[in-house]
Amino acid sequence: MAERLITYSEALNEAHRLEMASNPDVVVFGENVSSGWRQVTKGLKEEFGRERVRDAPITETAFIGMGVGAAIMGLKPVVELMLVDFGLVAMDQILNQMAKSHYMSGGAVKVPMTLRATYGAGTSSAATHSESLYSLFAHMPGLKVVIPSNPYDAKGLLIESIRGDDPVLFMEHRLLYPMEGVVPEEAYTVPFGMANLVREGSDVTVVATGLMVGKAVEAADELGPKCSVEVIDPRTIVPLDEEAILRSLRKTGRLVIVDEDYERCGFSAEVAAIAAEKGFQHLDAPVVRVATPNVPIPYSPVLEKHLLPSKEKIVKAISQLVGY
Amino acid sequence: MEIDEETKIELYTTMVRIRTFENRARILIRDGEIPARSGFYTGQEAVAAGVCAHLSPSDQIGSTHRALGHLIAKGCDLKGLMAELCGMSSGLNKGKAGPYHIFDPSVGALGANGIVGGSVPMVAGYALTHQLRDDGGVAVSFYGEGASNQGGIQETLNLAACWNLPLVFVCENSSPEVQRMLGHEIDYPQLSIERVSDRAQAYGIPGATYDGWDVLEVYNAVGDAVKWAREGNGPTLLEFNVHQIEGNLEGRIEVRDDERIWCPIHRFKERITDEGILTTELDEKIRDKEKSKVEEAAEFALRSTVPAPIEAFKGVFAGGP
Ligand SMILES: Cc1ncc(C[n+]2csc(CCOP(=O)(O)OP(=O)(O)O)c2C)c(N)n1
Numbered sequence: 001m002a003e004r005l006i007t008y009s010e011a012l013n014e015a016h017r018l019e020m021a022s023n024p025d026v027v028v029f030g031e032n033v034s035s036g037w038r039q040v041t042k043g044l045k046e047e048f049g050r051e052r053v054r055d056a057p058i059t060e061t062a063f064i065g066m067g068v069g070a071a072i073m074g075l076k077p078v079v080e081l082m083l084v085d086f087g088l089v090a091m092d093q094i095l096n097q098m099a100k101s102h103y104m105s106g107g108a109v110k111v112p113m114t115l116r117a118t119y120g121a122g123t124s125s126a127a128t129h130s131e132s133l134y135s136l137f138a139h140m141p142g143l144k145v146v147i148p149s150n151p152y153d154a155k156g157l158l159i160e161s162i163r164g165d166d167p168v169l170f171m172e173h174r175l176l177y178p179m180e181g182v183v184p185e186e187a188y189t190v191p192f193g194m195a196n197l198v199r200e201g202s203d204v205t206v207v208a209t210g211l212m213v214g215k216a217v218e219a220a221d222e223l224g225p226k227c228s229v230e231v232i233d234p235r236t237i238v239p240l241d242e243e244a245i246l247r248s249l250r251k252t253g254r255l256v257i258v259d260e261d262y263e264r265c266g267f268s269a270e271v272a273a274i275a276a277e278k279g280f281q282h283l284d285a286p287v288v289r290v291a292t293p294n295v296p297i298p299y300s301p302v303l304e305k306h307l308l309p310s311k312e313k314i315v316k317a318i319s320q321l322v323g324y
Numbered sequence: 325m326e327i328d329e330e331t332k333i334e335l336y337t338t339m340v341r342i343r344t345f346e347n348r349a350r351i352l353i354r355d356g357e358i359p360a361r362s363g364f365y366t367g368q369e370a371v372a373a374g375v376c377a378h379l380s381p382s383d384q385i386g387s388t389h390r391a392l393g394h395l396i397a398k399g400c401d402l403k404g405l406m407a408e409l410c411g412m413s414s415g416l417n418k419g420k421a422g423p424y425h426i427f428d429p430s431v432g433a434l435g436a437n438g439i440v441g442g443s444v445p446m447v448a449g450y451a452l453t454h455q456l457r458d459d460g461g462v463a464v465s466f467y468g469e470g471a472s473n474q475g476g477i478q479e480t481l482n483l484a485a486c487w488n489l490p491l492v493f494v495c496e497n498s499s500p501e502v503q504r505m506l507g508h509e510i511d512y513p514q515l516s517i518e519r520v521s522d523r524a525q526a527y528g529i530p531g532a533t534y535d536g537w538d539v540l541e542v543y544n545a546v547g548d549a550v551k552w553a554r555e556g557n558g559p560t561l562l563e564f565n566v567h568q569i570e571g572n573l574e575g576r577i578e579v580r581d582d583e584r585i586w587c588p589i590h591r592f593k594e595r596i597t598d599e600g601i602l603t604t605e606l607d608e609k610i611r612d613k614e615k616s617k618v619e620e621a622a623e624f625a626l627r628s629t630v631p632a633p634i635e636a637f638k639g640v641f642a643g644g645p
Contacts, residue, residue: 034511050511057473057514058440058505089439089474124359124411126422128438295640299422300411301359306633 030080099142151181156190193239253284365393367569370588374542386443391436441474536564
């Protein structure tokens, strides 16, 4: 059979449908999730009914907290946040209740909940509609943080999230929704904590997440024979496949981290710390970060573009290291 | 309340200004000169006009993702506003805000907000300041019926009631008959009550619901609530039913025939024409004047320069980087 191409958002939609069909405990709620314009949840209400697919009022604290409670009771809620920025309204429910109830209860309760959120800049929407924020959530012990960069991973990681026993923040870059890729029709899982070696190389290691994976590959392609670039997509930043990063570092001795989140105390800093602590002897050059500087994302396209990581900035960072 | 002719013409003019401005912004979005979408206020103009007519620049408002009407009625400079929408350095916020985050303290517009319900607690702070300074000032908080469920708003209603703050809560209910969210049908209601204003009782403050398409009804209701607040009697919750109407790219103020009954401009025009206050000549004069002001604003925005990229790094902290 010919390989089937579908988009990232279709892959996510399919993951929902497969899991809802096989497990009656899977329920979906969030703002406007029953509307046709929400690409990922489109058609779910028609197929599974309004009992299991519910439009929630604009009350992030209440409906995310409801997801936590329902998960503790044994349901498998998949809760949608229209944008990750809006999750900041519900910090207590996400960072205290969702993240820590399992641990604080001494394991007496489990929170098998998936909180899906779109994220990302590049649409001139300014700071409250453009941020990545995954580092903020990854900081809190107890939350798994997943960032698929392509349709195949999106489907497999979402099914893994739904089937798992832990709370997951599932981050979907909005500019990836139309991306096409080969995706099998049946249900499958992509395990957490296992990085994807996207591109093999021997001179420089680039660790990138989400939308930045594609940009890193473009940069590597552009450099062509000048430099052999290895691109690693961790796929989940909690848990993080440290070994894959260190293995690559042993080979290349040079590390660039590309991260759309803010730089300070962010995912890029975490990877740099791992390299410094556990890969110091392999490093031939300083670690370079290409992340969003510590400035709230501005509205004007000129300003926004100036701040965001780009192919050009990645090429520059890699070139700088090769010459080191 | 008897409303004089001058005030009526002023209310009409403000509504015309808002609609003219928004339709111009729609064209700039189509042409790619405004780089993003914006929430529009078309059909709701009577609320902003009727509220802000009672406020001076030393009174504050907090607004929403649908802020243009509120900002214009509060007196924001049209040039600075349009330039901001275009992302220019001459914009009210140097191109950093866009439609969702505009602040203009010079006229008390503090501010638009991209987070649904986000501005409301801050408005309590504006009101608290007036109370502490005992200056007779008030603050008005605009938000939608969808926002009205947010915890932050419920908490602010309680706090404002407990501290007797000079604050008027203005909820614009844009789906008074069929509940909708972002214009889309929803499968479960978002409100468990018919009137958002019923919640006032739960906090022990006055509250009522009015026709938001009738600018005089808005003007009267807000006049009472603002006076009540200025005199130290505390907050009020006003709900205005409104209907969001499609704008157009032809620069027309008129709306489709079937939308006319909800169009505050159409309704008020008929009324003040009947009363003999608005003649055809005066109407044309008002429209032409507003149109040329808006055109000037658009030209100003288009002639402005985009910010230098390095500006992105400035202003993270008040005292410099
Ligand atoms: C906290 C938060 N959640 C969700 C959104 C996305 N959103 C923007 S406007 C909107 C609907 C707001 O409805 P309402 O308050 O009734 O205002 P209206 O759009 O009708 O003027 C939603 C859900 C947001 N901006 N912020």
